[in-house]
Amino acid sequence: MESQCSSATGSIVKLSSFTILLVFLLSCFTFTSTEAYDALDPTGNITIKWDIMSWNPDGYIAVVTMFNFQQYRHIQAPGWTLGWTWAKKEVIWNMMGAQTTEQGDCSKFKGNIPHCCKKDPTVVDLLPGTPYNQQIANCCKGGVLNSWVQDPANAASSFQVSVGSAGTTNKTVRVPKNFTLKAPGPGYTCGPAKIVRPTKFVSADKRRVTQALMTWNVTCTYSQFLAQKTPTCCVSLSSFYNETIVNCPTCTCGCQNNSTEPGSCVDPKSHYLASAVSAPSKSSNTPLVQCTSHMCPIRVHWHVKLNYKEYWRVKVTITNFNYRMNYTQWNLVVQHPNLDNLTQVFSFQYKPLTPYAGLNDTAMLWGVKFYNDFLSTAGPLGNVQSELLFRKEKSTFTFEKGWAFPRRIYFNGDNCVMPPPDSYPWLPNSSPRLVGSLLYLAMTILASLIFLISSA
Numbered sequence: 001m002e003s004q005c006s007s008a009t010g011s012i013v014k015l016s017s018f019t020i021l022l023v024f025l026l027s028c029f030t031f032t033s034t035e036a037y038d039a040l041d042p043t044g045n046i047t048i049k050w051d052i053m054s055w056n057p058d059g060y061i062a063v064v065t066m067f068n069f070q071q072y073r074h075i076q077a078p079g080w081t082l083g084w085t086w087a088k089k090e091v092i093w094n095m096m097g098a099q100t101t102e103q104g105d106c107s108k109f110k111g112n113i114p115h116c117c118k119k120d121p122t123v124v125d126l127l128p129g130t131p132y133n134q135q136i137a138n139c140c141k142g143g144v145l146n147s148w149v150q151d152p153a154n155a156a157s158s159f160q161v162s163v164g165s166a167g168t169t170n171k172t173v174r175v176p177k178n179f180t181l182k183a184p185g186p187g188y189t190c191g192p193a194k195i196v197r198p199t200k201f202v203s204a205d206k207r208r209v210t211q212a213l214m215t216w217n218v219t220c221t222y223s224q225f226l227a228q229k230t231p232t233c234c235v236s237l238s239s240f241y242n243e244t245i246v247n248c249p250t251c252t253c254g255c256q257n258n259s260t261e262p263g264s265c266v267d268p269k270s271h272y273l274a275s276a277v278s279a280p281s282k283s284s285n286t287p288l289v290q291c292t293s294h295m296c297p298i299r300v301h302w303h304v305k306l307n308y309k310e311y312w313r314v315k316v317t318i319t320n321f322n323y324r325m326n327y328t329q330w331n332l333v334v335q336h337p338n339l340d341n342l343t344q345v346f347s348f349q350y351k352p353l354t355p356y357a358g359l360n361d362t363a364m365l366w367g368v369k370f371y372n373d374f375l376s377t378a379g380p381l382g383n384v385q386s387e388l389l390f391r392k393e394k395s396t397f398t399f400e401k402g403w404a405f406p407r408r409i410y411f412n413g414d415n416c417v418m419p420p421p422d423s424y425p426w427l428p429n430s431s432p433r434l435v436g437s438l439l440y441l442a443m444t445i446l447a448s449l450i451f452l453i454s455s456a
């Protein structure tokens with residue numbers, strides 16, 4: 001991250017110190033602000049809703065539903081883990097559609113033993129194929145929560161919990177505290193539960209409306225900064241008009257260090273490969289990557305392929321370098337000014353994203369179901385590709401100054417590190433790179449300012 005800021009400023013040392021300062025502050029500020037808050041999905045969140053459906057002599061039965069309101073960030077296998085802390089001495093008598101990972105100490109109960117007596121229960125989804133008598137609607141997907149754009153029908157997950165030793169009216173019940181959501185690693189931060197207007201349920205024939213006895217909501221938001229300290233994805237570039245292939249920046253996601261950490265990456269030709277891949281990992285979150293100069297689990301390559309009179313064509317390739325992860329239902333978010341005239345997308349699904357009115361330079365791309373929505377582990381099958389056909393807008397289109405390259409790329413909602421703008425392949429005999437990167441910077445800053453102003 002620091003290197004992005006410094007390399008951006010490095011190429012403009014000849015400018016006045018004021019401009020340098022401004023550029024530096026803006027580029028660094030926008031970079032950090034995209035980590036804490038996602039400008040391309042400003043309201044993205046996961047909302048957890050508790051609907052109390054009935055009061056019991058010693059507590060209540062609630063249906064808990066998690067809605068993934070994020071446009072392009074999903075939770076893939078091994079799925080979500082939800083935790084909270086009870087406000088009083090509540091216990092869970094029974095659960096449907098999910099289970100707690102530990103029962104805890106239920107020794108003070110005789111006869112009927114609760115499902116969980118822990119003060120801070122941890123809940124996981126049940127797996128597909130759970131017996132029908134343990135299911136409820138929207139449950140049992142192994143914790144997978146799809147993104148709102150990609151598969152809204154599977155963007156929610158529910159379970160039912162029957163709580164004892166709890167309040168038995170809306171005046172005595174206490175909302176749980178300290179909600180935690182893992183996916184399964186860190187990244188999400190949950191706010192406090194807020195009592196909201198009771199949910200209304202409309203019957204299938206729409207002739208009757210019922211309502212929950214009481215409802216509270218919890219909102220959880222994602223920050224890439226909390227999820228991992230290092231990037232997980234990088235971008236490489238090439239074009240038909242220049243033979244240079246601009247690789248991902250060296251050490252984007254880590255450095256090869258044979259002396260201190262042998263085995264921090266795997267050479268695909270080594271005999272060690274099979275045993276390293278099958279060895280139990282410390283955590284399924286830790287990637288085991290193929291040795292590359294960038295060491296990223298994911299690389300997105302953008303190749304400017306063809307130039308027609310009215311159109312131009314780009315080939316996008318996503319390569320998986322991680323031996324420990326099949327990416328299911330992966331997605332890509334791309335920002336490029338010509339995306340408002342994207343004419344055709346071959347072999348990927350596509351939807352424009354408009355986080356703000358009038359901003360239509362952003363698109364989401366994802367795989368076609370049963371064809372390329374599964375990005376296999378590193379190896380010969382570990383890549384997917386597509387081509388994009390853009391219609392030229394005469395007033396803005398150019399191959400100069402890196403215009404044909406993307407401004408920003410996310411893979412599965414995480415920012416992919418771009419090469420520094422002054423290294424982009426340039427047109428033979430084009431203007432000096434100083435001017436090129438300056439214009440590029442100016443454009444980026446303008447775009448960032450628009451984001452900042454419209455989000456204020």
Ligand SMILES: *[C@@H]1O[C@H](CO)[C@@H](O)[C@H](O)[C@H]1NC(C)=O
Binds near residue numbers: 044047
């Ligand atoms: C969560 O997302 C929903 C749907 O986009 C939105 O209506 C709601 O305001 C968001 N909540 C917060 C706290 O951002």
Ligand SMILES: *[C@@H]1O[C@H](CO)[C@@H](O)[C@H](O)[C@H]1NC(C)=O
Binds near residue numbers: 171
């Ligand atoms: C509790 O229920 C009563 C009606 O039974 C309602 O008037 C009151 O607003 C409810 N309070 C809360 C906090 O939901």
Ligand SMILES: *[C@@H]1O[C@H](CO)[C@@H](O)[C@H](O)[C@H]1NC(C)=O
Binds near residue numbers: 085178
């Ligand atoms: C909630 O979590 C915070 C920090 O982890 C802790 O200080 C606090 O005591 C917790 N509250 C409860 C009720 O457990």
Ligand SMILES: *[C@@H]1O[C@H](CO)[C@@H](O)[C@H](O)[C@H]1NC(C)=O
Binds near residue numbers: 217
């Ligand atoms: C609570 O969550 C539900 C489901 O996401 C939503 O429909 C409702 O508007 C939310 N209420 C508030 C006040 O955020």
Ligand SMILES: *[C@@H]1O[C@H](CO)[C@@H](O)[C@H](O)[C@H]1NC(C)=O
Binds near residue numbers: 256257259260
């Ligand atoms: C490898 O680790 C050693 C010892 O920690 C360190 O001095 C060296 O700079 C590292 N090399 C690279 C390429 O990161």
Ligand SMILES: *[C@@H]1O[C@H](CO)[C@@H](O)[C@H](O)[C@H]1NC(C)=O
Binds near residue numbers: 256257258267
């Ligand atoms: C680590 O080892 C690999 C293969 O043995 C070699 O290609 C690479 O240059 C080495 N890296 C460093 C930093 O020594």
Ligand SMILES: *[C@@H]1O[C@H](CO)[C@@H](O)[C@H](O)[C@H]1NC(C)=O
Binds near residue numbers: 323324325
């Ligand atoms: C990836 O998927 C393949 C095919 O479904 C499976 O054989 C393999 O075990 C999976 N690998 C991991 C690390 O999940």
Ligand SMILES: *[C@@H]1O[C@H](CO)[C@@H](O)[C@H](O)[C@H]1NC(C)=O
Binds near residue numbers: 340357358359360
């Ligand atoms: C893109 O934004 C411009 C400017 O606001 C607007 O005129 C145009 O209709 C938008 N295009 C699409 C496809 O939404």
Ligand SMILES: *[C@@H]1O[C@H](CO)[C@@H](O)[C@H](O)[C@H]1NC(C)=O
Binds near residue numbers: 341391392393
């Ligand atoms: C590009 O898209 C914009 C907005 O949709 C439209 O006004 C314009 O005519 C398009 N340009 C071309 C060359 O199709």
Ligand SMILES: *[C@@H]1O[C@H](CO)[C@@H](O)[C@H](O)[C@H]1NC(C)=O
Binds near residue numbers: 243423425429
């Ligand atoms: C291709 O672009 C690179 C910059 O990445 C530049 O150094 C090189 O001179 C360009 N090649 C030609 C033929 O212009």
